[in-house]
Amino acid sequence: MSGAALDTAPGMGAPGMDGEAGVLASASELIYREADLIDRGHSREWLELFAEHCVYWLPIDPSSDDPTTGLNILYDDHGRLADRVSRLTSGFSFTQEPASKVCHVISNLRLLDAAEAASAIGAFDLAEGDIAVGGHGVVAHSRMGVTQVLYARFGWILTRSVHGLRIGVKRVDLLNSADPLPVLTFLL
Amino acid sequence: MSAPTAKQEYSSLVRNDGVHRRVYRDPAVFDAEMENIFKNTWVYLAHESQIPTVGDYLTLPVGREPVILVRSEDETIRALVNRCRHRAALVCEFANGNAKSFRCQYHGWTYANDGSLVGVPIPDRQEENFRERLGLVEMPRVESYRGLIFGSFRDDVPSLVDHLGEGVIFYIDRFLDQAGGRPLTAHRHAHRVDMVGNWKFQMENGLDGYHAGFTHRSFFNVMQERLKKNVRYASSLSTASARSYPNGHSVIDPGTTSTQPLVDRLSTLPNATGLFDQLREEVGDDAFDSYLEQVAGHGINVGVFPNLQLIGIHIRRIEPVAVDRTVVSVRPLIESGGPEAFNQMRLRYHELFYGPAGFGQPDDFEMFERVERGIDDSSAEWLLFERGLNREDVTNGNGAELVGAVSDETPQRAQYASWAHLMEIGAGK
Numbered sequence: 199m200s201g202a203a204l205d206t207a208p209g210m211g212a213p214g215m216d217g218e219a220g221v222l223a224s225a226s227e228l229i230y231r232e233a234d235l236i237d238r239g240h241s242r243e244w245l246e247l248f249a250e251h252c253v254y255w256l257p258i259d260p261s262s263d264d265p266t267t268g269l270n271i272l273y274d275d276h277g278r279l280a281d282r283v284s285r286l287t288s289g290f291s292f293t294q295e296p297a298s299k300v301c302h303v304i305s306n307l308r309l310l311d312a313a314e315a316a317s318a319i320g321a322f323d324l325a326e327g328d329i330a331v332g333g334h335g336v337v338a339h340s341r342m343g344v345t346q347v348l349y350a351r352f353g354w355i356l357t358r359s360v361h362g363l364r365i366g367v368k369r370v371d372l373l374n375s376a377d378p379l380p381v382l383t384f385l386l
Numbered sequence: 387m388s389a390p391t392a393k394q395e396y397s398s399l400v401r402n403d404g405v406h407r408r409v410y411r412d413p414a415v416f417d418a419e420m421e422n423i424f425k426n427t428w429v430y431l432a433h434e435s436q437i438p439t440v441g442d443y444l445t446l447p448v449g450r451e452p453v454i455l456v457r458s459e460d461e462t463i464r465a466l467v468n469r470c471r472h473r474a475a476l477v478c479e480f481a482n483g484n485a486k487s488f489r490c491q492y493h494g495w496t497y498a499n500d501g502s503l504v505g506v507p508i509p510d511r512q513e514e515n516f517r518e519r520l521g522l523v524e525m526p527r528v529e530s531y532r533g534l535i536f537g538s539f540r541d542d543v544p545s546l547v548d549h550l551g552e553g554v555i556f557y558i559d560r561f562l563d564q565a566g567g568r569p570l571t572a573h574r575h576a577h578r579v580d581m582v583g584n585w586k587f588q589m590e591n592g593l594d595g596y597h598a599g600f601t602h603r604s605f606f607n608v609m610q611e612r613l614k615k616n617v618r619y620a621s622s623l624s625t626a627s628a629r630s631y632p633n634g635h636s637v638i639d640p641g642t643t644s645t646q647p648l649v650d651r652l653s654t655l656p657n658a659t660g661l662f663d664q665l666r667e668e669v670g671d672d673a674f675d676s677y678l679e680q681v682a683g684h685g686i687n688v689g690v691f692p693n694l695q696l697i698g699i700h701i702r703r704i705e706p707v708a709v710d711r712t713v714v715s716v717r718p719l720i721e722s723g724g725p726e727a728f729n730q731m732r733l734r735y736h737e738l739f740y741g742p743a744g745f746g747q748p749d750d751f752e753m754f755e756r757v758e759r760g761i762d763d764s765s766a767e768w769l770l771f772e773r774g775l776n777r778e779d780v781t782n783g784n785g786a787e788l789v790g791a792v793s794d795e796t797p798q799r800a801q802y803a804s805w806a807h808l809m810e811i812g813a814g815k
Contacts, residue, residue: 256743258575266657269575269718269733272743275656281608285745290604293752342755376481378580378713381751382742 422812424449430694435571553785576717577741583754634691634804636797
């Protein structure tokens with residue numbers, strides 16, 4: 199993130215930290231909380247971390263910078279994301295009855311400047327104070343005696359709201375996004 | 387489980403009212419299917435729009451054979467076996483691309499994109515015609531019907547049009563004309579799911595008008611919650627029918643069922659308001675409603691035995707991988723050069739239900755896995771396909787062999803009759 203955007207984010211840093219380190223610390227805190235909510239199966243609380251105008255996106259094509267133009271593994275706005283969580287918790291989403299046990303290991307987090315964000319996350323407008331973060335992750339999920347491991351690059355655009363920092367965009371590029379995939383109905 | 391070897395053993399695994407579990411579980415049956423079915427009749431390969439220009443190719447398995455489907459230099463579409471004639475290495479490693487030739491990187495044998503052997507480093511052979519003799523093996527029959535490319539490893543099969551038959555072609559045409567007759571092309575990407583289960587679970591399920599209200603209950607609940615109105619479609623409605631045709635093909639025809647519940651779902655798409663506005667702007671007020679209806683298609687399901695299904699707005703190809711492993715590809719159709727909002731709505735509509743993270747299709751795969759887990763433990767060895775057996779008839783069939791109620795297992799009985807027939811022919815070869 200370039201300095202200009204960071205300078206407009208007073209008070210977002212963790213105590214005792216200034217500038218980029220503080221911004222990365224607050225971003226990381228949200229990102230780890232998000233992963234933890236998924237892993238503990240708290241999907242409704244997870245949904246609350248998303249901004250009103252949000253995008254949750256798993257592209258097929260890693261070079262895509264716009265979810266609207268091509269076919270995606272998953273592309274949710276807030277409405278569809280809420281539908282996703284509602285279906286997941288309905289008791290009739292049979293791929294999750296019983297639910298997968300999920301474990302996110304998120305790493306390599308770093309702040310992205312506007313150009314990096316456009317390249318890694320896509321053609322999304324960055325508002326003043328938005329924080330773009332890139333990272334890598336390993337997601338293991340286990341169900342009915344079978345454990346599978348997924349590898350992915352992650353990208354987030356975190357945005358400020360009256361409730362604090364929220365997820366504006368979450369992008370997950372699975373390493374094998376263009377290959378035949380297992381069912382992915384748990385949250386990534 | 388011992389392998390059935392005589393043809394009587396294969397046919398003994400299928401009855402008109404049921405299928406023996408070995409049909410799904412016995413590796414020897416799977417091996418026989420790859421020969422007797424996938425190398426013995428027309429198999430769906432791809433849509434012509436996936437290889438639009440000369441040199442375009444894609445690779446795919448046909449049964450156990452790795453195949454390169456290519457538009458050769460002379461514009462002929464050929465299905466070449468992706469295997470060097472020298473030592474059997476693949477000559478093409480990519481999922482798709484454009485190439486004038488394919489080279490085996492082991493010893494450098496090079497094949498033109500019509501399959502002919504055009505380069506052999508350090509040739510040592512005296513015979514004049516070895517290059518002609520050692521071109522890539524080619525599927526002897528490749529034919530298309532309105533862009534749908536099929537191939538056959540057996541050369542004495544009837545023409546593709548005869549194999550499909552008039553009755554099925556009527557529905558294929560309806561499916562392909564779903565955008566008011568404007569031409570549709572296959573999207574460059576498909577959802578592909580690597581599923582646990584025998585390929586025939588998907589073959590049966592794509593024409594199963596009985597399961598939706600149960601398996602897909604969560605989908606209907608979510609739509610109901612969002613739309614605050616009835617969202618059920620087709621199942622149990624009296625004019626919808628399940629129909630079987632010669633050669634194992636089948637259709638679910640919604641009859642006079644309104645497609646309004648499908649159109650209603652469009653208001654739940656991401657950025658629906660923006661897309662509706664954009665579509666209205668692109669096509670004008672007068673055409674808006676008809677375009678909106680065309681986004682969701684006619685709601686018909688066509689099953690072309692053994693591996694093609696045309697469902698809603700997508701082309702589904704079933705790839706058997708192993709007796710308990712299958713790749714299912716669902717590829718939406720769009721109107722190339724058509725209104726941008728129309729195409730985007732079709733993609734969003736497809737993503738709503740289909741793919742690894744869709745709200746519908748994963749529940750089908752879950753049921754196949756549950757069958758896989760239950761099938762061996764069952765004390766009953768037969769899976770039942772008797773539903774509607776006593777009420778299906780040939781009234782107003784229009785080429786159909788039998789017409790049942792939408793929830794009847796008429797399509798599956800036809801599929802397995804064809805399965806048994808081909809398995810017997812193959813075994814008797």
